[in-house]
Each structure stands twice: as C-alpha cells, then as structure tokens.
Amino acid sequence: MQATITASRPGRRLASLDPLRQDACLAAALAALASVIAVTVGSGRQPDALGWALLVGLHVPLVWRRRAPLAVLAVMITLIATYHQQDYNHSAPTAASMVVLYTVAVTSGPGRTAVIGGAVVLLMLLLKIGDGMAGLTVSFQITGWVVSMLVLGGYIRVHRENAAAAVERAERAERTREEEARRRVAEERLRIARDLHDLLAHSITLIGVQTSVAAHVLEADPGRLDRTAVSKALGDIAETCRTARGELRTTLEVLRDPGTPDARGPLPGLEGLAELAQSAGNRVELTVRAGAVPPAVGAAAYRIVQEALTNAVRHGGRADLTVRVGVYEEDGGLRVHVTDDGVGGAGDGPPGFGLVGMRERARSVGGTADAGPRAGGRGFQVSAVLPLGER
Numbered sequence: 106m107q108a109t110i111t112a113s114r115p116g117r118r119l120a121s122l123d124p125l126r127q128d129a130c131l132a133a134a135l136a137a138l139a140s141v142i143a144v145t146v147g148s149g150r151q152p153d154a155l156g157w158a159l160l161v162g163l164h165v166p167l168v169w170r171r172r173a174p175l176a177v178l179a180v181m182i183t184l185i186a187t188y189h190q191q192d193y194n195h196s197a198p199t200a201a202s203m204v205v206l207y208t209v210a211v212t213s214g215p216g217r218t219a220v221i222g223g224a225v226v227l228l229m230l231l232l233k234i235g236d237g238m239a240g241l242t243v244s245f246q247i248t249g250w251v252v253s254m255l256v257l258g259g260y261i262r263v264h265r266e267n268a269a270a271a272v273e274r275a276e277r278a279e280r281t282r283e284e285e286a287r288r289r290v291a292e293e294r295l296r297i298a299r300d301l302h303d304l305l306a307h308s309i310t311l312i313g314v315q316t317s318v319a320a321h322v323l324e325a326d327p328g329r330l331d332r333t334a335v336s337k338a339l340g341d342i343a344e345t346c347r348t349a350r351g352e353l354r355t356t357l358e359v360l361r362d363p364g365t366p367d368a369r370g371p372l373p374g375l376e377g378l379a380e381l382a383q384s385a386g387n388r389v390e391l392t393v394r395a396g397a398v399p400p401a402v403g404a405a406a407y408r409i410v411q412e413a414l415t416n417a418v419r420h421g422g423r424a425d426l427t428v429r430v431g432v433y434e435e436d437g438g439l440r441v442h443v444t445d446d447g448v449g450g451a452g453d454g455p456p457g458f459g460l461v462g463m464r465e466r467a468r469s470v471g472g473t474a475d476a477g478p479r480a481g482g483r484g485f486q487v488s489a490v491l492p493l494g495e496r
Contacts, residue, residue: 147196210258
C-alpha cells in the first residue's frame with residue numbers, strides 16, 4: 106500500500122485558517138519582532154519586567170483587530186503611550202501601531218480615518234513636546250508613517266469596494282442573461298407548440314375527413330365501386346401526409362440545431378393560402394387582396410386561416426359546407442375574415458386550444474382576433490386585424 110504525502114506551503118496553510126487565527130499568528134509574529142528590536146536597535150532603554158509586560162501586552166489586542174478595530178486601537182494607544190512614557194525602546198512597538206492604524210483605515214470611512222489620524226498625531230506631539238528639536242524631528246518621521254498607513258488602508262478599502270461592486274454587477278448581469286435566456290426558451294417553446302398544434306390539428310382533421318370519404322365510397326355500393334373517387338380520396342390523404350411531414354420537419358429543425366441562422370426555415374405566408382384552401386377538401390372561396398406584408402404578419406394570417414379551416418371542417422357538421430376566406434388590407438392593417446355556413450357555432454363542447462392559439466398569434470404581431478357564432482346562429486366566423494407597421 107502506497108502512502109501519498111501532500112506538502113503545502115506555509116502561505117496556503119495560513120490562508121486556510123479563519124481570520125481570528127490569522128490575526129493571532131500575526132500578533133505573535135509582531136510580538137517576536139518587537140522583542141528582537143527592543144534588545145538590538147532603536148533609542149531608549151531596554152525593557153525591564155514592566156516594559157516586557159507592556160510590550161507583549163500591547164500586541165494581544167491585535168487578535169481582535171478585524172472584529173473591533175476602534176476598541177483595539179483605543180487599548181493599544183493607551184498601552185503604547187504608557188510604554189513610551191517609561192522611555193523604553195521607542196522603535197519596538199512601531200510595527201504593531203502601524204498595523205492597527207492600517208486596520209482602522211481599511212474598516213472606516215474617509216472622514217473617520219482623518220479624525221483618528223489627526224488624534225493620533227496630536228497625541229504623539231504631546232508626548233514628544235518635551236524632547237525639543239530631537240522630538241520634533243522624530244514626530245515628523247512618525248507622522249509620515251502614520252499618514253502612509255492611513256492612505257494605504259484607505260486605498261485598499263476603496264479597491265475592495267470597487268471589486269465587490271464589480272462582482273455584484275457581473276452577478277447581476279449573469280442573472281439577467283439567464284432570465285433572458287429562460288424567457289427566450291419559453292417563447293420559443295410556445296411558438297413551437299403553436300406551430301405543432303396548427304399543423305397537426307389541420308392535417309389530422311383533413312386525413313380524417315378524406316378517410317371518411319373513402320370509407321363511404323367503399324360501403325355505399327360495393328358492386329359498383331367508384332375506383333376514381335377512392336383513388337382521389339387516397340391520393341388526397343397521401344398528399345396531406347407529405348405536406349404535413351415536410352412542414353413538421355421544418356418546424357422541428359430549430360430543436361435539432363438552434364444555432365443555425367435558418368434553422369426555423371421559411372415562414373408560411375399569404376402565398377400559401379391557395380394551397381391551404383385547396384387542401385381543405387371543402388368548398389372554400391378564397392379572396393386575397395394584399396401586397397407584400399411583413400413575414401411575421403403573413404405567418405400569423407396563414408396560421409389563423411389554417412386553424413379556422415380546421416375548425417370549420419371538424420365542427421361544420423355538413424357535407425356541403427362552404428367556407429369563405431377573405432384577406433385584404435384596410436386602414437394600415439391586414440384584415441382576415443373566415444366564415445362558414447355549418448352548425449359549429451351551436452356546439453356546447455369544451456373549448457380547445459385552437460381559438461386561444463389564434464388570439465395569441467394575433468397578439469404576437471400586435472393585432473387582435475375574435476371568433477364566435479355568426480348572427481342568427483348559422484355558422485361560425487373568425488375575424489382578425491393584424492397591423493402592418495413598417496414594411
């Protein structure tokens with residue numbers, strides 16, 4: 106069995122600790138550094154028992170410098186002032202004092218940082234005022250270090266705020282992109298559902314009617330079979346299946362390769378109304394008086410007429426049903442009227458998705474659609490107004 110030993114760098118081990126332990130390690134390291142300085146370099150006498158107690162004790166509050174920076178500053182300033190008043194080595198506590206000033210600047214606003222810095226400099230001048238010119242020189246040096254630490258802490262604070270704001274903006278933008286993607290996916294799924302409903306409902310209804318015609322011809326008089334009528338009915342069924350299969354393939358192409366620019370294929374338009382009316386199998390009187398229209402408007406008009414023909418064939422209730430389809434331009438809009446003389450308007454069955462789909466098709470291009478029984482209760486009518494806008 107092999108044992109795997111992973112060696113980590115000291116910096117990584119320190120980064121893995123919680124902030125309180127990090128500050129405890131920092132306080133211990135600064136205390137050791139101050140002890141070395143106290144007995145080697147700097148001005149002032151070496152610490153005695155009281156001096157060592159003050160020097161070591163002023164580093165202890167650094168453990169909580171991130172949790173309560175102002176309280177830590179107050180305690181340390183008191184201990185440092187007492188330490189200097191006893192004329193112990195003046196350079197020893199410098200590193201600890203700079204760290205606490207930096208912490209206050211990082212965690213406080215500009216105004217509070219300026220007030221604290223001014224108070225610290227004033228206290229230092231009061232302690233050094235009795236040393237004459239030598240004390241004034243030292244005061245200027247220490248003031249430079251104090252200002253440097255405060256400026257550095259303020260810069261780091263602003264940098265962290267800017268970084269946090271940038272991260273927040275990036276997260277907000279990511280959420281916005283995800284919501285927009287979900288919205289587009291939902292719209293695309295709804296569009297596909299509408300197309301599939303319109304296509305399959307129309308094709309299946311026609312196949313059912315044509316199959317009924319073929320069955321009727323076969324059962325009416327088997328001895329005198331009208332082969333021409335049966336052949337025509339079966340041919341119409343085959344043609345309807347081929348048309349439905351091709352349009353279904355075009356509709357589902359977007360699911361196979363959504364990144365392809367022409368994945369949706371060409372949209373159906375007004376030019377396909379003649380073939381649509383011919384495939385309905387009933388007597389359809391088609392009138393189209395419209396020029397070039399926007400593709401979305403043409404597709405909406407085509408689907409509305411397709412659904413209206415499907416409903417007429419399914420619910421008309423008459424073999425000699427007549428359907429009148431009118432598509433024309435009027436007052437800057439495309440008007441669609443589909444009427445039949447069947448009995449579908451008198452039905453009390455539950456509503457399906459066809460009428461809802463027609464209204465959604467119209468709303469998708471900013472138009473309206475209405476459907477209901479004709480006046481007098483004879484037949485059904487569908488009316489839609491689709492604004493043309495800019496061609």
